[in-house]
Amino acid sequence: MTxxxxxxxxxxxxxxxxxxxxxxxxxHLERRELGVTPAQSRLLRTLAHYGSPPRMxxxxxxxxxxxxxxxxxxxxxxxxxxxxxxxxxxxxxxxxIELTDEGRETLRELRGARRSAAEEILAPLTEKERAVLGVLxxxxxxxxxxxxx
Amino acid sequence: MTxxxxxxxxxxxxxxxxxxxxxxxxxHLERRELGVTPAQSRLLRTLAHYGSPPRMxxxxxxxxxxxxxxxxxxxxxxxxxxxxxxxxxxxxxxxxIELTDEGRETLRELRGARRSAAEEILAPLTEKERAVLGVLxxxxxxxxxxxxx
DNA sequence: GTTCATTGTGAGTATAGGTAACAATGAGCT
DNA sequence: AGCTCATTGTTACCTATACTCACAATGAAC
Numbered sequence: 001m002t003x004x005x006x007x008x009x010x011x012x013x014x015x016x017x018x019x020x021x022x023x024x025x026x027x028h029l030e031r032r033e034l035g036v037t038p039a040q041s042r043l044l045r046t047l048a049h050y051g052s053p054p055r056m057x058x059x060x061x062x063x064x065x066x067x068x069x070x071x072x073x074x075x076x077x078x079x080x081x082x083x084x085x086x087x088x089x090x091x092x093x094x095x096x097i098e099l100t101d102e103g104r105e106t107l108r109e110l111r112g113a114r115r116s117a118a119e120e121i122l123a124p125l126t127e128k129e130r131a132v133l134g135v136l137x138x139x140x141x142x143x144x145x146x147x148x149x
Numbered sequence: 150m151t152x153x154x155x156x157x158x159x160x161x162x163x164x165x166x167x168x169x170x171x172x173x174x175x176x177h178l179e180r181r182e183l184g185v186t187p188a189q190s191r192l193l194r195t196l197a198h199y200g201s202p203p204r205m206x207x208x209x210x211x212x213x214x215x216x217x218x219x220x221x222x223x224x225x226x227x228x229x230x231x232x233x234x235x236x237x238x239x240x241x242x243x244x245x246i247e248l249t250d251e252g253r254e255t256l257r258e259l260r261g262a263r264r265s266a267a268e269e270i271l272a273p274l275t276e277k278e279r280a281v282l283g284v285l286x287x288x289x290x291x292x293x294x295x296x297x298x
Numbered sequence: 299g300t301t302c303a304t305t306g307t308g309a310g311t312a313t314a315g316g317t318a319a320c321a322a323t324g325a326g327c328t
Numbered sequence: 329a330g331c332t333c334a335t336t337g338t339t340a341c342c343t344a345t346a347c348t349c350a351c352a353a354t355g356a357a358c
Contacts, residue, residue, distance in 0.1 A: 010279060011170055011267040013286040015191070018167035019213065019346095020290075021160055026313095039314060042161070056337060064168060069315055071338060093323045093336045118160040124288050130159060133285045137162040139273050141169075168315095175344095188345060205306060218346050220307055242305045242354050 021121055028117040034106055035080050041114075043073045044082065044099070044107050053086060053096035082106050170270055177266040183255055184229050190263075192222045193231065193248070193256050202235060202245035231255050 025038050036044070046062050047054070056074065060067040074097055077083040082103035088094040099107070122130055174187050185193070195211050196203070205223065209216040223246055226232040231252035237243040248256070271279055 009267075010283050010286065011174065011263065011270055012191075012194075013283070013290055014163075014167055014170055014270075015174075015187075016213070017286055017289055018163055018170075021163055021167075025160065025164075037313065038164075042164070045161075057335085064165070065314085066316065067337065068317085068339095072314085091324070091336090095337070114160065118158075121160055121163075121289070124291075125285065129285055129288070132281060134159050134162070136274065136278055136282045136285075137159065137166055139278070140166055140270070141162055142273075171315095186344065206304085214346065215348085216306065217308095217348085221345080240305090240355075244306070 021117075024120055025114075025117045028113045028120075029110075032109060032113050034109055034113070036082070036106060036110070037076070040073055040077050040082075041110055043070070043077065044103060044110065045114075047083065047097060047099055047103075048107055053098045055088070055094045055096055057094075059097065077103070170266075173269055174263075174266045177262045177269075178259075181258060181262050183258055183262070185231070185255060185259065186225070189222055189226050189231075190259055192219070192226065193252060193259065196232065196246060196248055196252075197256055202247040204237070204243045204245055206243075208246065226252070 022038065025041075029036060029038060029041060034041075043059065043063065046059060050058075054062075056067055056070050059074075060070045063070065074083060074085065078085060081100055084098045084100050086096045086098050088096050122133075125133065171187065174190075178185055178187060178190060183190075192208065192212065195208060198211075199207075203211075205219050206216055208223075209219045212219065223232060223234065227234060230249055233247045233249050235245045235247050237245050271282075274282065
């Protein structure tokens with residue numbers, strides 16, 4: 001009883017907020033003229049987390065999209081020289097995705113854009129509130145990642 | 150210092166979570182075969198909040214999209230008989246959007262879909278945590294709505 | 299009545315994602 | 329060896345959402 005979310009209101013807020021996140025992120029990316037879309041930016045960041053170049057399938061899993069979506073993203077990034085497709089000698093089916101020097105440079109600049117975008121979005125929250133929000137979002141993201149369903 | 154979000158991580162989580170919200174919402178909508186996309190669902194819900202039929206421009210503002218986007222949504226909803234475009238006698242430029250009986254019925258069924266989608270998304274959180282999350286999201290959404298920038 | 303603002307929409311574009319079919323490859327089994 | 333089956337990425341489409349720009353119709357102001 002007295003549920004705080006009787007009608008999916010929370011989900012609504014989440015969606016609404018994210019539309020804004022998208023817009024703001026896009027604007028900050030455009031302002032810096034990095035030639036990178038938000039999704040490409042996400043892929044680049046993900047790429048940086050790997051020790052050795054991941055496969056397309058690895059990226060798809062990490063990004064939680066179908067492999068086909070990764071192909072498009074990598075196409076764009078490769079066209080602008082930010083990543084490189086490399087053949088895997090041990091398994092000729094897989095292609096490994098490597099960051100180029102330019103990609104690494106873009107990544108550095110991206111950090112600033114992400115930082116200012118995040119700052120704009122989270123401005124109304126105090127440090128403490130941000131921490132709480134971070135924990136809550138973590139819980140949601142992790143739990144659903146773990147869930148096999 | 151010791152900022153909890155030094156690199157826009159929070160924004161990243163937000164985006165990631167919302168991708169999931171989108172997917173889940175879409176799945177729940179499809180499961181019920183209501184013939185309504187998520188964005189259309191949002192418009193229907195928004196429509197229900199008005200006392201008298203709003204103008205396209207009103208909806209655009211409320212939904213935080215450009216008027217042109219509303220046209221497409223209303224086109225779809227009108228085609229499936231859920232809303233109706235009505236002329237405004239006092240100003241022939243404006244078209245008012247009314248819910249049809251079928252739209253109202255869909256809205257009722259939608260409530261169930263939203264509820265179950267929200268439940269699935271928020272499952273890992275306790276009641277209390279959901280309340281906290283609700284407050285935080287409220288703060289973010291409201292603050293940015295108020296901001297003229 | 300000429301000019302200007304409002305309102306909705308046609309036309310076109312971009313982004314992000316999805317499915318289905320497929321070719322190339324590897325792995326397992328007989 | 330060969331035959332079957334799973335993996336991997338991609339080609340070819342399709343959808344949803346939202347954007348800009350241009351425009352026609354209308355109303356408002358001077």
